[in-house]
Amino acid sequence: xxxxxxxxxALITLGAGPVLAEDAQASPADTARYRLEKTETGFIxxxxxxxxxxxCRETAAELTCRMAADERAAYDQELDMLAxxxxxxxxxxxxxxxxxxxxxEAEIEHSLSIMERFMRRFMGLVEEFRxxxxxxxxxx
Numbered sequence: 001x002x003x004x005x006x007x008x009x010a011l012i013t014l015g016a017g018p019v020l021a022e023d024a025q026a027s028p029a030d031t032a033r034y035r036l037e038k039t040e041t042g043f044i045x046x047x048x049x050x051x052x053x054x055x056c057r058e059t060a061a062e063l064t065c066r067m068a069a070d071e072r073a074a075y076d077q078e079l080d081m082l083a084x085x086x087x088x089x090x091x092x093x094x095x096x097x098x099x100x101x102x103x104x105e106a107e108i109e110h111s112l113s114i115m116e117r118f119m120r121r122f123m124g125l126v127e128e129f130r131x132x133x134x135x136x137x138x139x140x
């Protein structure tokens with residue numbers, strides 16, 4: 001029970017008050033997501049769903065947690081990659097917005113002529129079926 005109260009106090013100290021309010025309605029499996037273990041220099045918090053490890057130290061009645069060095073490097077690398085991706089997407093969006101109309105007048109006329117030929121052929125087939133249907137007896 002003592003570790004449970006300490007875990008609760010640690011999560012509140014970390015600013016997880018709103019998360020705890022949501023977890024009050026969560027299943028028991030969700031409430032045991034994090035596990036704190038005491039070490040010589042502080043605590044290790046393990047996220048049992050993702051496997052992420054965070055090092056925590058208690059100073060001046062506060063629990064301060066920091067990501068592990070390798071996780072921090074991966075986190076920073078992911079942020080850099082996402083920032084580059086956003087920049088590339090914004091540049092692409094700007095190019096598309098400044099390129100003008102999607103189709104030229106000639107392309108529109110060409111598309112309409114193809115559609116007109118299609119409709120003429122289709123209507124010709126409909127007329128053929130009408131004439132063929134008039135010569136056959138009604139079988140209903």
